[in-house]
Amino acid sequence: MAGNRKGRDFIARHGETVFNAARRMQGDHPHTPLTRAGFAQADAMGAALREILGPKPKLTLWSSSAGRALQTLAVVAEHLELDWHQAKTDDRLVEIGMGEWSGRYYADLLEEAPGFLDFEHGLYTRPPPGGEWYDAIAMRVSGWLADTDDDPGDRLVIMHGMSSRILRGVMTARDAMPQFGAPVAPDLPQGSIVRIEQGVETVVHRGSGRGAAPA
Numbered sequence: 001m002a003g004n005r006k007g008r009d010f011i012a013r014h015g016e017t018v019f020n021a022a023r024r025m026q027g028d029h030p031h032t033p034l035t036r037a038g039f040a041q042a043d044a045m046g047a048a049l050r051e052i053l054g055p056k057p058k059l060t061l062w063s064s065s066a067g068r069a070l071q072t073l074a075v076v077a078e079h080l081e082l083d084w085h086q087a088k089t090d091d092r093l094v095e096i097g098m099g100e101w102s103g104r105y106y107a108d109l110l111e112e113a114p115g116f117l118d119f120e121h122g123l124y125t126r127p128p129p130g131g132e133w134y135d136a137i138a139m140r141v142s143g144w145l146a147d148t149d150d151d152p153g154d155r156l157v158i159m160h161g162m163s164s165r166i167l168r169g170v171m172t173a174r175d176a177m178p179q180f181g182a183p184v185a186p187d188l189p190q191g192s193i194v195r196i197e198q199g200v201e202t203v204v205h206r207g208s209g210r211g212a213a214p215a
Helices: 018-022 036-053 067-080 106-112 134-147 161-171
Strands: 009-013 059-064 088-090 154-159 193-197 200-205
Touching (some): 009 161, 036 067, 036 193, 059 067, 154 161, 161 193
Parallel strands (some): 009 154
Antiparallel strands (some): 009 193, 193 200
16 A cells, blocks of 8 residues: 555654663554653654755644654754644554563563564564454554544654554565565664655664654
8 A cells, every 4th residue: 555645654653762771562552752862763753854944844743642742743843943743643653552561571581471572573473461462453554544644744653663664564565574574674673754745765864763663
């Protein structure tokens, strides 16, 4: 589903949070604050986008409803001289639901459920108990895309590690990976931004945060 939009989409992964730093499962947790490193990553994202778009660009702002995405957007919007209060949020942009694993430490889960992570792809090998799987993420982000296809011009979307990879996979019409049941774009570190235009993706800013782990 490459979409029919004529504008460019800038898809970004939020900055590092206290859960990321502590190596805890974060998932769709509503608010895990940014660390100092996370704010620095958001600063770098804003500076990079200002270099590309200039001040006060005509840009529709979108964010996951999670606090960490909104915090990141606040810093980025300041760089762009845009009003954060004009941003739109949607629950369909949140991170993968972690179910019973929510808040757990990675180290503990690696002992209890060895093999739950596919280290090659930086994804889970099975759904978290009571949680969400990648095909469900593909359905919800596809719904968001369909409902917002008439957004005018360029837009910025701040979201999460795993859910952004699925959104990017859908937008660039990647084939579904059978073991995950969804199209998955390559992993990028926290604080990264890609540009997608007419189904073609370009990395415009590579963040300094961690990669290959849900965030």
